Structure formats: C-alpha cells, structure tokens
Amino acid sequence: MHIHKYEKWWLTFGAAMLIAFLVIVGVSAFHGGTHPNNSKWTINYEKVDEIAPFDNPGVHKVEGKDWDYEVVLVASAFSYNPMEIEIPVGSKVRFIATTKDVIHGFEVAGTNINFMLEPGYVSEKITTVDKVGEYVIVCNEYCGTGHAMMYSTLKVVDADDNSNSH
Numbered sequence: 001m002h003i004h005k006y007e008k009w010w011l012t013f014g015a016a017m018l019i020a021f022l023v024i025v026g027v028s029a030f031h032g033g034t035h036p037n038n039s040k041w042t043i044n045y046e047k048v049d050e051i052a053p054f055d056n057p058g059v060h061k062v063e064g065k066d067w068d069y070e071v072v073l074v075a076s077a078f079s080y081n082p083m084e085i086e087i088p089v090g091s092k093v094r095f096i097a098t099t100k101d102v103i104h105g106f107e108v109a110g111t112n113i114n115f116m117l118e119p120g121y122v123s124e125k126i127t128t129v130d131k132v133g134e135y136v137i138v139c140n141e142y143c144g145t146g147h148a149m150m151y152s153t154l155k156v157v158d159a160d161d162n163s164n165s166h
C-alpha cells in the first residue's frame, strides 16, 4: 500500500502527540498526584451547617491520625469559612471541604492544592505544607457576581512562632 509522504508525516505527528499526552497525563497522575475527586463522600448541601464536621469549620489539631491538622472548610457565595487558615510549617494537613450552594473552587495559589467544591459532595486533600509563607486562596470556578472577591488566606508559619499572638 502506498501512503503519501505528507500523510506519513501527519500520521507520525498524530501518534507522537497521543503518546506525549498520555505521558503527560500519566506523569501528573502517578508522579504528581493529580487525581479527580473520588466523590464517594456525599452530603446534603442544604444542611451542611448541621452535619459534622462542617458544623465546626476551622483548623483543628488532631492526634493519633496520619495527619497533624484537619482543616474543615465551608464555601458559599462568596466567601470561605474559615476566612484564614494558619498552620505550622512541615505539618501534614487534611483538607475537608464542601459548598453550601453552587460549585466553587479552592486553589492555594503557587501550590498543588487545588480542588473543586461541588454541592452535595465532600472534597478531601491530604498534603504537607513545607514552605513558610502567606498564600492566597482563590475561587477558580466562576460562581456569580461576587466571584472575583472570593478569596481566603493560608498562612504557613514557623512552628516556634505558633503560640505567639502577634
């Protein structure tokens, strides 16, 4: 069978692209840890405030678990509760988050902490905060007129500083 020269180039190019994309997806999934939410944990989004742990949003130090802190977070148009998250550097953190109304995003700018909050579902992410700094948390899913004002802050602080109030 005769295949035209240009046709061959395009076939090669197409096949190479496919392989390149599969490699990128594979590396980011298995090496970079990028996964979609498993969406196994569901919740009645109209009663989020009454359902544990969302009846008590905030940063909680925990004992006897694989992580040091749990950050329970509730998003709603157009804010996050808690407004500010402060965690000592080097801590392993489990984020547990959901939304009370529409889809929101939770992106800690400059890190790989980035997930969607969907009504009726709980999103989780376990990660270690290993760099001191003040990170802006932004909503990256357009959620309405106040979307651009929807942000919060993650403060990763020196462990020694932790008990001081300044």
Ligand SMILES: [Cu+2]
Pocket (backbone or CB within 6 Å): 104, 105, 139, 140, 141, 142, 143, 144, 146, 147, 148, 150
């Ligand atoms: Cu938004």
